[in-house]
Amino acid sequence: xxxxxxxxxxxxxxxxxxxxxxxxxxxxxxxxxxxxxxxxxxxxxxxxxxxxxxxxxxxxxxxxxxxxxxxxxxxxxxxxxxxxxxxxxxxxxxxxxxxxxxxxxxxxxxxxxxxxxxxxxxxxxxxxxxxxxxxxxxxxxxxxxxxxxxxxxxxxxxxxxxxxxxxxxxxxxxxxxxxxxxxxxxxxxxxxxxxxxxxxxxxxxxxxxxxxxxxxxxx
Numbered sequence: 001x002x003x004x005x006x007x008x009x010x011x012x013x014x015x016x017x018x019x020x021x022x023x024x025x026x027x028x029x030x031x032x033x034x035x036x037x038x039x040x041x042x043x044x045x046x047x048x049x050x051x052x053x054x055x056x057x058x059x060x061x062x063x064x065x066x067x068x069x070x071x072x073x074x075x076x077x078x079x080x081x082x083x084x085x086x087x088x089x090x091x092x093x094x095x096x097x098x099x100x101x102x103x104x105x106x107x108x109x110x111x112x113x114x115x116x117x118x119x120x121x122x123x124x125x126x127x128x129x130x131x132x133x134x135x136x137x138x139x140x141x142x143x144x145x146x147x148x149x150x151x152x153x154x155x156x157x158x159x160x161x162x163x164x165x166x167x168x169x170x171x172x173x174x175x176x177x178x179x180x181x182x183x184x185x186x187x188x189x190x191x192x193x194x195x196x197x198x199x200x201x202x203x204x205x206x207x208x209x210x211x212x213x214x215x216x217x218x219x
Contacts, residue, residue: 005083005112008156008190009030009033009081010034016037017039020038020077021040024043024045024046024065024085025045025046027043028054032055041061042062042063043061044063045062045064045065050064051063068094068097074101074102075101075104076102077102077103077104077107078108079109080107080109081109081112087128088132099146100147100195106195107195108193109195111139111191112189112190112191113133114189115188116138118188140153143193148195150192150193153190154190155190156188156190157188
């Protein structure tokens with residue numbers, strides 16, 4: 001699956017020269033495939049999921065964040081990738097508002113979410129079997145509400161979710177045919193959007209979470 005996603009990312013983002021790439025959710029395998037072509041790559045991981053050091057312990061480019069309040073200035077990132085992020089967030093509208101804020105004008109966003117019509121959203125043996133799956137129309141409406149311009153939306157990963165060697169072997173041959181025979185049952189939606197500044201200013205967020213440190217008793 002990772003190879004399929006990386007191949008598609010390379011097609012959608014062919015030239016990353018002088019680009020600053022941000023991943024949010026669990027994007028480390030995909031950022032690893034992009035970082036050699038980009039000026040800068042870093043990963044934000046939601047506080048609810050925890051963080052992992054990447055790319056190595058001595059040069060960490062990851063941080064634990066609250067997805068509705070990113071520690072970045074306005075218009076500071078060229079391209080943003082969301083994987084295992086939007087389906088887990090408490091407020092998808094506020095999260096995409098914050099993504100819009102930190103993205104540069106004409107910057108690009110790729111969101112990968114479980115397809116509501118696909119098999120992967122119904123299988124809890126994979127990370128995509130949890131959280132909120134989406135349909136194409138739901139993603140398009142969400143992009144419109146947050147002032148993104150919708151781009152290409154593709155259904156990918158048409159084989160059944162399984163970790164067995166035999167299943168992965170047959171998936172190599174099955175995937176090209178299933179893509180044409182069952183185009184609406186891909187396991188994931190890979191969605192592209194762009195920030196256009198002429199779309200107008202965003203409305204002020206209705207609420208903002210405030211986190212207050214608390215003392216814990218010492219045993």
